[in-house]
Amino acid sequence: MTPRIAFTPGEPAGIGPELAVKLACSERASDIASAQIIAIADPDLLQQEATRQGKALTLLPFDPTLPVQATPANSLHILPVELAQAAYPGQLNPTNAPYVLETLRLAAEGCLQRTFDAVVTGPVHKGVINEAGVPFSGHTEFFAEKAGVEKVVMMLAADELRVALATTHLPLKDVSDAISGPSLQQVLTILHRSLRDQFRIEHPRIGVCGLNPHAGEDGHLGREEIDVIEPALETLRALGLNLIGPLPADTLFTPPQLARCDAVLAMYHDQGLPVLKFKGFGRAINITLGLPFIRTSVDHGTALNIAGNGIADTGSLYAALSQAIELAKLRQF
Template sequence: GMITAPVHKGVINEAGIAFSGHTEFLAELTHTQQVVMMLATRGLRVALVTTHLPLKDVAAAITAERLERVTRILHAELQSKFGIAKPRILVCGLNPHAGEGGHLGREEIEIIEPTLERLRSEGMNLIGPLPADTLFTPKYLDHADAVLAMYHDQGLPVLKFKGFGAALNVTLGLPIIRTSVDHGTALDLAGTGKVDIGSLQVALETAYQMAASRRE
């Protein structure tokens, strides 16, 4: 497995090295077509269908093909790297109120629900699409192994509020275990002795637990 510390992409690119991040670098190095970003803290795992996209581009990026690929990877990795035999995954809708029956958007009706139904027919336990403001409540989260959010700022604010400083980033889909911290470089804190190691410690512990699950 591999645990990565934060890097400053701007500094690396200014040095003349094309680099968009550890995730993309490792995917290319391992010839992996599709990876999934998942952040986790105690009691909550949130994976993303889309990651670092402008909000105006998100709806067009939510295709049946992408949603199916991401869901399959999330389901398989929860089984193989986290030791969860039958993962229960909550899926967010894209629009407010999950589209309100098509009145606030049709992505749920035309893309998300048909894709989930097809995967359910294979035995996956997928609940949704649910409105995000309903899904992120104890009633649902207490019985979920992971949440699948449609975009970055739909899923991650709740996770960071719940576990900032004790959360980690996991790259799913790679042939190796890769975890990382959930924060940036904080270069202004370098050498001050004020750096919080909590997220790095969680990343180390989780990588160890994932490795143990794979051996069992």
């Protein structure tokens, strides 16, 4: 079956529109030609970007009542949303914040209604949305609220390496207090279920990092491993989860240990993601686990400093679309 993939280019002044046009009109487009790609965006914005790049982009009207048709090369299916004001590369405009949020709302509702099989998101600028008077902390929280989901998990992937996070965007001084037995059990349960149900890994193996150097060194460098992490792992092992650790991060992120794992749970953002980005910079993607629909994303920001210069790299967007298509096809069986 041909999956329908919604794509939101994100901040109109960032590199999202540039990436959309560049990928649609590249040789790589043939690699994702097994899906219908629906850009939820302002058609004029994409056509202006195509003109800037000297590309002949065809925008095909999206009609959900028609049979699914794979999107041809040099084309995008379009679900139009109008900008409030014209957008210019590199120039943020809070007036267009409602436009960005409307593209996300349509994508979420389309996924919940099964009009779309997945959503792929381009980068947004949280600051300009907040400046417009809208409290917005990110895609993940937005989609979780729309789906009525209390807890989701952030996982990044590059090639065969998958790294999920026990905590996300916290100051380092707050990480220890944020890690509790119940929160770890919740995160690991979502991660295990997603690897099994979404990725079709029958018996997922999850490596778990310790929080402290040397995983606490028997309590001499911190007791979080002894008092919190290990008891949580033991509770879940009794339920049948295959959990390796807690191990020191500098031990777990080595080839022999990674070969034993289908995913790694890092305790905080900069414990796991530098390793992943070093391994797969330009190919890494973000996958939100725990939603009732598939959501993947680029792993970079709006890059306002290079927007409009034609030099943005499509690698992460290509990987995010490819992963969304693969997961959508797995879900159909």
